[in-house]
Amino acid sequence: MLRLRPYKACDAQTITRWLKDEYAFRQWSADRYEKYPITPGDMNAYYDRDKDSGKIWGMTAFDDSGVIGHFTMRFPNENNLGEIRLGFVIVDDQKRGKGYGKEMLSLAVRYAFEILGVDKVSLGVFENNRAAIRCYESCGFQRVSLPEPESYRCMGEVWNCIEMKLAK
Secondary structure (H helix, E strand, O other): OOEEEEOOOOHHHHHHHHOOOHHHHHHHHOOOOOOOOOOHHHHHHHHHOOOOOOOEEEEEEEEOOEEEEEEEEEOOEOOEOOEEEEEEEEEOOOOOOOOHHHHHHHHHHHHHHHHOOOOEEEEEEEOOOHHHHHHHHHOOOEEEOOOOOOEEEEOOEEEEEEEEEEEO
């Protein structure tokens, strides 16, 4: 049975080991980190910058075997607390394809709707991350058409994001 709890600094030891190559790392973090690979200290320093703002926080999914997944939650608009945005979504690379991602996201959505009281949950995913797109769609997220897709320079290429939302 998967459960959620707030991210702890010690989780970075496990999470950073799941990022086996730079391609997967960039799919997870875009350009938010300057270098690959990152250390647990890098990950914690990134989160420490905003830890007291209340605008972004990390969550960890775990079961009896240990840490299984991780994601962040944030309010994307200061004046609109009706939306939560998920980011840095990742599942243990040894456990992918077994339903853990879908279960973790279902818990995240339930938390957002029932505990935080938001009306919608959003996220962005790179077009080249087909497995993640399938996972999000299986949880009910739908693609949102934007006039101009959000793009990032990653690994010498331009990667476009797909915007996805799930309404209550």
